[in-house]
Amino acid sequence: MAVRRVPADYRTIQEAVAASGPGDTVRVTGGVYTGTVTIGPGRDGLAVIGSGPDNVILQGEGEEAGFAITGSARVTLAGFTVIGFLNGIQVATSDNVIRDMVAADCIDEGFDVLPDASRNLFIRVLSRNNGGEGIEINGAANWVIGSEFESNGDDGIDINGEGNLASENRASGHFRGENPAGITMEGNRNLAVNNRLVGNRWGLSTDAAGLLVFGNVMSRNSELGALFQDAADSLVLANEFSCHGEEGIHFNGATRIRVILNKAEENGTEGFELSSNTTALVVDDNEVKGNGLGGIRLTLTARDDVVRRNELEENNPDLLNEAPADAGNVLDENDCETSQPPGFCC
Structure with missing residues (x-):
């Protein structure tokens, strides 16, 4: 296992990822970087760690995803702000950790969890002013905890898969789109626990079955x-x-x-x-x-x-x-x- 540093050892984040193997770490110091970062097969357990979302910005031009986890599992992403892509962070695999990340001003979703992606943890993330959902979850058994969703183009948290958990989050400012809500649950057997859903069109919306809606504060929705x-x-x-x-x-x-x-x-x-x-x-x-x-x-x-x-x-x-x-x-x-x-x- 190795630690690869950007830009000291590699000019771009994608070059450092391409040179990495399972269990390696890519460390990224402060600066503005461009281009999508794809984590494909053969890199299970890779960690890509920025020096903090206030320091490291991944800037896009409205195409693809800022970070795309497409072929490896147990990946950790932390410490970046991702701005101006089609989607901010897109996850197609399982057992990943996405923490301390900001996704803003993307054309579609800030965070996008595809149908086969499960058991992914999103913790302390911020999704702000994206054109679609703050986070869209189409997979099963994912967790969104302690995060903030502000003024996205549709729902703050949109859960279409089954058996997911949204807990200790705050969602506000969702008025655009068709019937936007702080949290929308269209999949069965999901849990919304101890969230604050304040200042949206609707606080929570669902047409699903087998839900637990516990301990949430829904206030001042229009x-x-x-x-x-x-x-x-x-x-x-x-x-x-x-x-x-x-x-x-x-x-x-x-x-x-x-x-x-x-x-x-x-x-x-x-x-x-x-x-x-x-x-x-x-x-x-x-x-x-x-x-x-x-x-x-x-x-x-x-x-x-x-x-x-x-x-x-x-x-x-x-x-x-x-x-x-x-x-x-x-x-x-x-x-x-x-x-x-x-x-x-x-």
Whole structure:
């Protein structure tokens, strides 16, 4: 194994990578470098380490990816700012570590994880002002932790694969694109844990199944805190939905979702809305206060939902059940002052 230095030993980063073998390290000192860096086969365990994203800039001209991990696994990338490529960092293999990296002003994604890429760790990365997603994950079982996503052209974090984790991230300023959100989850069995989703169009959006959405703060998004559109079989636990322009959380055609121990406060319309054939939800032990319209609203087509032991106050009204008498909804032991029709508060 060897340590190869740029520019002391090699003029470009790509030349140093091409000369490296498995387990080698490429060290890059401060400066502005150009050209894409491709890490192909035969370099498992390679580490490419810059002296810090404030010091080392990889500058592109709108083509290809800044760094492309295409044929080797267990690669480490750290300590670069990547600017102006088609994609910032593209990962096609597994078990890599991408840390302390900045991807900015790229035409498409800041970070792009391809379908066969799994078990990759992205930690302490920043994706800012890219034309597409801050990070797009199409593979399975990848982890995005402790990172920031700011003002990208579509979603901050877009998860299409299965079994991925987004935790301790912050996503803000996502208003462009079609229905942009701080986090969008279209793959099943993904986890969003302890993220801050603030100042986007939507905080979180999903149409998937088998999700865990736990401990997230969604605040001051221009429309919705969260949208569960045709989502199913998931747990929404101990999140905060506050100060959104519309609903705190909107279930549209959702089924078999447990909504437990959340807070929905000071949203522009409803705290929770269950609409468009939303069925078999369990909405228990939530705190719903000071919303502009209903605290918890079940529309005419909500069926077989359970709403129990919630604490509601200063909503208009606290509980609203528009469904007909035979809809099978159960509203029990809710601590509230107003309901339509009357009689659902205790």
